[in-house]
Amino acid sequence: MKEKTSGLTEALNRFRELARQIKHYEEILGVAYWDMRTGAPRKGLDLRAEAIGTLSAEMFRIATSDELGELLDRLSAPAAAEELGDVDRCLVREMKRDYDRNRKLPPELHKEYVVLTSQAEAAWETAKEAGDFPGFAPYLERIVDYNRRFIELWGVKDTPYDTLLDLYEPDMTTKELDRLFGELKQRLVPLADAVARSGNRPDTSFLEGTFEQEAQRKFSLYILEQMGFDFAAGRLDESVHPFATGLNPYDVRITTRYLPNDVTSALFGTIHEGGHALYEQNIDPALAGTPLCTGASMGIHESQSRLWENMVGRSLGFWQRYLPELRKFYPGKFDGVSPEAFYRGINVVEPSLIRIEADELTYNLHIMIRYEIEKMLFDEGLNVRDLPEVWNAKYKEALGIVPPDDAQGVLQDVHWSGGSFGYFPSYALGNMYAAQIMDAARRSLPDLDGLIASGRLTPLKAWLTERVYRFGKSLKPAEIIRSVAGGPLASGYLCDYLENKYKEIYRL
């Protein structure tokens, strides 16, 4: 018995070493990806993509090695699993899932794909600038082909697209999403209609004009500080498409973009990415250096960006406290605007072309369009070259507007260039999780609205850390929701929240 345990300890130590090695590759590659998006010289990007390809292949080699497979088999055997602590047991479970999936891909295929997607991101940026879908289509076609092959190799779940969904939201299915999105549609489409028919469109004229970029940057930094973002453990930069990346819990980086004619883009972009960052910065340090040191799922991660962006950052209380601060950064701009008017203005509902600038209500429609298109690509054999047409038709149908060019249409999002199919639903899931979590927070924290209205945002951050952030990926999405909210994910919380909010704003 003693013999056995000592052998197990050895296996566990070696296993942890390999897990740490993989995480170290991810961290350094994460720096390189961050760099590519924030300021790497253009001409060097092709060679950089090759170097990233080489290192990703090396990481993949370790992650799919026979040695790791044997250790995982050994440590996940019932007898061994009993002797492991909670964290190790969970680490073994998560890594075995990835291992089994990765072993099904030939290493060469994986390497080609990594090179392709890192070149494709640069190609996407160029194509988007020029509104040139045909310039990007050859990349996208290859990326879709690779994903179709991956699905075959991994094994088709109920539908091929389900296999992709599972990558970002474990155990999520088309069936479940069809149901949840159906429920949302049932309550939100009538709400959106009522809003559109209402004569009470908020005044947004004060949001027009030019806003100095340096002031935007400074206010972004100020708001992050208010949220409790730790600048000794993170930074804020600029990029074409805002993102957040947790390289380790002490180095969490976010980006935003400063549009001279739009003060809200950088502002809410920063709060959004700041929400992701609070999650990553507050994972239990005991998980650092393991693959558990990340969010529970993309949906749960997105719930935190959207909770902070919308449920905090677009609330009335928030602007009762911060509008006077905003005035200091833009002297004269908002002098005649009350917090109530500001709140109504930033919550205006308007069918728009760009997902990341959409209001909370129509945002979910943007997601459903992408969800339907992705299902068509993988379950119905839609051709990449037909994407602009399908895209534009769906926008016409759902929102009544057609993009004037592909830059504002099918080229607007970075996701597909990186091969992230099945990711978009996370945003709508995030909205639902967020509403459900916020409902629980409101019941736990007496006078949460009063706290926000007085600029005390840290009690909410502390509560979220205690109930969500610290666990990282050691709990599954369903476990988190059950433990926080006492039940499974439900669409009603989001519908209630949006109905209450917009009925009041639009005086319905």
Place this chain on the structure above:
Amino acid sequence: MKEKTSGLTEALNRFRELARQIKHYEEILGVAYWDMRTGAPRKGLDLRAEAIGTLSAEMFRIATSDELGELLDRLSAPAAAEELGDVDRCLVREMKRDYDRNRKLPPELHKEYVVLTSQAEAAWETAKEAGDFPGFAPYLERIVDYNRRFIELWGVKDTPYDTLLDLYEPDMTTKELDRLFGELKQRLVPLADAVARSGNRPDTSFLEGTFEQEAQRKFSLYILEQMGFDFAAGRLDESVHPFATGLNPYDVRITTRYLPNDVTSALFGTIHEGGHALYEQNIDPALAGTPLCTGASMGIHESQSRLWENMVGRSLGFWQRYLPELRKFYPGKFDGVSPEAFYRGINVVEPSLIRIEADELTYNLHIMIRYEIEKMLFDEGLNVRDLPEVWNAKYKEALGIVPPDDAQGVLQDVHWSGGSFGYFPSYALGNMYAAQIMDAARRSLPDLDGLIASGRLTPLKAWLTERVYRFGKSLKPAEIIRSVAGGPLASGYLCDYLENKYKEIYRL
């Protein structure tokens, strides 16, 4: 015969693949190092150092693999070497040298050392800020110990310190340096004395005052553009200690620092690092992705930074052209200053404490002090804890001044924290190479001074590219000097240059 050649082709292809793999690790690790020095969040640095350690160890594993050794043996055999092209033969030679050296180090020792030095750089920054040598000494002691062990493992050349010199300047020896530095001393010490006794100290009062950092940054960018720096293949950032890093020929990054009370620090720092960058940006693209895609040696590299910084950037012609431009960036500051007065002011000779701010004449004394101390550390067993005392005594003796604290003394340079012992002599070698190369350029390019005085810097850049840059590391330092200047490295060119320059400035 055909069989053989095909086997050779296979070996060559596999060898190139491994060489490229190693280069890719270097490139991605280079991004991580650049990031650590330019803006990575402080709290994340320890974990980052561990991740860098892991990947460096992986790179080391490939670079010391049996497989690479067998390929190198095979490809460096006389029969095979004959069939290789020039680049491949050179690549085999260079990699075999590194391989043989690396194989002598146990991998664990190497990994520990990488982690140690990346932590030590952060510790050095903190210690320098606080002037706290005892806070840094434990790191430095360990680094020196490791280097002593490395020397034993690699094999002592004529002296232990020679083994370190060879890392940065292949085939350079203490004996040769003692001779060259002796010659320099013989002519430069009397020159420095004459300058000190001269009553004609240039006026430098116009260099005093405050210089807005944003204007400094903009002028730095402007001058780099004038030099022909390609901003689509490089960038300029800020760091505590300026540096240049060529990640690949299309991604060459330099840093400078903007001191509010000193306009010359950023200016000449930028031109200096810009010289390094021109070298790296203009290596033949055919060498990209190989270990030959870098400078021929540290000394040759340094010759290019110093040629641009001093022989171009501190010349009279340069300021005849660029002083009017400088005035635009600092309205009112230099209105009453003539190009001649500016030229004399920026070439003032003054014994100072800080190497990177020293004038061209006393600069070499700063190097000789470090060279002597490094010889003492490795050839005479000097203790790390005695460094401040020795340092201060040598400054007193050579320059007549004693640092008021260790921040301005023994802690001023980053090099030792990264384990770069034997590197400092490269700077004085660079001065000598630069004078010799500039002498040849002047003979090849009719009216070089006139070109510079009219702001046409690109003919010089083109000549240097043709004669030096494009070869990368495919020629040895001695081969480059012989091909450019028709003879071996000699100290006389530097002495002639400095005598002519300072006799005129100080009217000796």
